[in-house]
Amino acid sequence: MSRKTNDPLHQLRHPVAGLIRLGVLLGGVGALTSLLPFVAIVELGRVLLSPGPLDIVRTEITALVIALALALGWLCTGLALWATHLADHRMQAALRRDLVRVLGRVPLGWYSDKTSGAIRKAVQNDLEELHHLVAHHDVERIAALVLPASGLLYLGWLDWRLMVLAVVTFPVYAVAYAWMMRGFGDKMEQLDASFSRVSAAIVEFVHGITVVKAFGQTGRAYQGYREAVHDFSERYAGWVRPLLRLEALSSLALSAPVILLATLAGGAWFLARDWVGPLDVMAATLVAMALPQTLLTLNQGMVAQRNAQAAAKRIASLLAAEPLPESRHPRQPAGSAVEFEQVSFRYGDGHEVLSDISLHCRPGTVTALVGRSGAGKSTLATLVPRFHDVSAGTVRVGGVDVRQIAPEVLYQKVGFVLQNAQLVRGTVRDNLCLGRPDAEEAAIIEAARAARIHDRIVALPRGYDSVIGEDAVFSGGETQRLSIARMLLADTPILILDEATAHADPESEARIQDALSVLAKGRTVLVIAHRLASVMTADHIVVLDGGRIAEQGGHEALLRRDGLYAHLWRLQTGPVEEAGEWEREARA
Numbered sequence: 350m351s352r353k354t355n356d357p358l359h360q361l362r363h364p365v366a367g368l369i370r371l372g373v374l375l376g377g378v379g380a381l382t383s384l385l386p387f388v389a390i391v392e393l394g395r396v397l398l399s400p401g402p403l404d405i406v407r408t409e410i411t412a413l414v415i416a417l418a419l420a421l422g423w424l425c426t427g428l429a430l431w432a433t434h435l436a437d438h439r440m441q442a443a444l445r446r447d448l449v450r451v452l453g454r455v456p457l458g459w460y461s462d463k464t465s466g467a468i469r470k471a472v473q474n475d476l477e478e479l480h481h482l483v484a485h486h487d488v489e490r491i492a493a494l495v496l497p498a499s500g501l502l503y504l505g506w507l508d509w510r511l512m513v514l515a516v517v518t519f520p521v522y523a524v525a526y527a528w529m530m531r532g533f534g535d536k537m538e539q540l541d542a543s544f545s546r547v548s549a550a551i552v553e554f555v556h557g558i559t560v561v562k563a564f565g566q567t568g569r570a571y572q573g574y575r576e577a578v579h580d581f582s583e584r585y586a587g588w589v590r591p592l593l594r595l596e597a598l599s600s601l602a603l604s605a606p607v608i609l610l611a612t613l614a615g616g617a618w619f620l621a622r623d624w625v626g627p628l629d630v631m632a633a634t635l636v637a638m639a640l641p642q643t644l645l646t647l648n649q650g651m652v653a654q655r656n657a658q659a660a661a662k663r664i665a666s667l668l669a670a671e672p673l674p675e676s677r678h679p680r681q682p683a684g685s686a687v688e689f690e691q692v693s694f695r696y697g698d699g700h701e702v703l704s705d706i707s708l709h710c711r712p713g714t715v716t717a718l719v720g721r722s723g724a725g726k727s728t729l730a731t732l733v734p735r736f737h738d739v740s741a742g743t744v745r746v747g748g749v750d751v752r753q754i755a756p757e758v759l760y761q762k763v764g765f766v767l768q769n770a771q772l773v774r775g776t777v778r779d780n781l782c783l784g785r786p787d788a789e790e791a792a793i794i795e796a797a798r799a800a801r802i803h804d805r806i807v808a809l810p811r812g813y814d815s816v817i818g819e820d821a822v823f824s825g826g827e828t829q830r831l832s833i834a835r836m837l838l839a840d841t842p843i844l845i846l847d848e849a850t851a852h853a854d855p856e857s858e859a860r861i862q863d864a865l866s867v868l869a870k871g872r873t874v875l876v877i878a879h880r881l882a883s884v885m886t887a888d889h890i891v892v893l894d895g896g897r898i899a900e901q902g903g904h905e906a907l908l909r910r911d912g913l914y915a916h917l918w919r920l921q922t923g924p925v926e927e928a929g930e931w932e933r934e935a936r937a
């Protein structure tokens with residue numbers, strides 16, 4: 350495979366490559382025609398200054414050429430930018446569609462803080478980088494090349510010495526520039542790494558600010574940030590100081606007065622030797638003056654190309670995210686039993702976090718998963734809606750392996766309320782109706798009432814049509830109750846409840862528990878809870894330890910067994926010192 354076909358930027362631009370080429374071609378023609386007026390002006394000068402009577406026809410033709418060339422140059426450049434903007438628009442639309450398609454197919458477990466950050470960066474910044482390159486720099490770069498190149502050719506056609514005259518200050522610039530760019534890639538990488546450390550220090554500082562302040566450690570936390578910034582500024586200054594001296598020298602070589610001085614002095618010398626005429630010197634001066642802009646644009650184009658290349662790589666890696674495998678012959682689950690048969694699971698290449706789990710949750714019953722922190726409760730529960738697929742064994746819903754159920758059918762069967770319930774942008778109604786867009790008003794209100802959130806909603810300025818974030822900001826407990834109402838409306842026969850009361854205060858927790866008991870009625874429920882008191886009435890309690898089932902049964906039977914459950918129970922319900930021990934264990 351060639352390097353080009355491996356290049357993500359090349360691949361992303363491939364579908365609109367024809368339009369981009371058209372834009373570049375038109376941009377080149379536009380640049381060429383914008384040179385014509387300068388040439389024509391020089392030629393016009395020759396006509397006007399030539400001895401004898403004025404050649405009216407030649408004068409008029411030259412003036413017409415100037416006007417036409419100006420109009421054509423303007424038209425071509427306009428059309429070029431139109432073509433590249435159209436290409437960019439099509440490419441961005443296709444990329445956004447592809448991103449949505451891919452993101453809609455990845456397993457739910459793929460989403461994490463890291464991937465969410467990458468998606469935000471791709472949609473906000475990376476697509477913008479591609480826009481700069483495709484819509485602007487390709488056209489600007491070709492114009493920046495064609496204009497001076499054709500100018501130099503014109504000079505060469507007049508007299509080769511004029512061509513040399515126009516670039517006489519270039520060698521100084523070229524040597525200084527090559528010197529500046531030595532090891533540029535490595536230095537940029539070091540600067541990037543140093544800047545990433547500054548960003549990480551800022552994020553760490555801002556995220557932990559409440560804890561840091563509460564423990565009076567602001568100075569210490571700030572120290573990390575200060576050190577990262579100091580390191581960055583040292584590196585930056587060490588790199589930039591010598592560059593600035595060279596930059597000053599190279600910029601001097603390309604400054605207007607130096608170019609004017611060099612071309613006029615050289616031109617005077619040429620004139621004295623009768624090699625060229627005064628108008629030829631003027632043409633050389635005009636071309637020489639246009640060259641610095643070319644270098645500037647080419648430089649910017651190189652930076653844009655590099656940024657777009659990095660952006661394309663990030664977008665391509667998002668687009669390459671593995672979709673959730675779907676069965677070619679999906680089967681329809683019958684009923685709402687959930688079964689785990691000899692299930693084992695590991696995240697990626699990590700260690701096994703679940704080993705040989707066999708469990709049967711009968712329809713209409715509540716099964717509680719309890720155990721120490723990190724025992725594997727959430728992992729086990731989220732295997733049911735296929736956040737991840739098992740490494741070994743089978744998870745069945747309604748008697749069918751979840752991998753053989755079409756995802757949309759699975760989500761109609763299995764609903765979940767997780768620790769950090771999410772609200773989407775839109776109205777309260779939009780949020781409630783996510784799982785049932787055609788829900789009637791009466792059903793929406795009934796669900797909100799049952800979830801103990803109706804009164805809070807009607808107190809908002811626009812009731813159910815209030816926009817979240819604009820008309821209303823919901824607390825963690827209220828968000829949980831909204832997501833419970835959403836689940837009630839979606840009416841899935843199987844429910845996964847993961848620490849739904851984790852972030853609630855006692856009053857809010859009581860209301861959430863109320864709402865949950867309405868939600869759980871008649872459904873197969875798999876509930877995860879740290880607080881054992883909240884699940885002691887469950888039909889079946891499964892105690893996980895180190896990814897294995899340590900024991901299972903009813904609350905009383907487990908207490909009588911005097912195993913891990915009884916131990917955890919005593920820690921939670923015992924004296925304060927022991928409760929402290931539980932907290933420590935829970936966090937271990």
Ligand SMILES: Nc1ncnc2c1ncn2[C@@H]1O[C@H](COP(=O)(O)OP(=O)(O)OP(=O)(O)O)[C@@H](O)[C@H]1O
Pocket residue numbers: 696699702720721722723724725726727728729
């Ligand atoms: N996305 C992930 N990638 C890698 N490892 C993970 C991931 N999520 C969880 N783990 C690991 O899997 C193990 C089980 O985690 P899990 O969250 O299922 O436990 P838990 O019993 O629900 O814990 P808690 O009660 O604290 O929520 C832990 O060792 C955890 O570090």
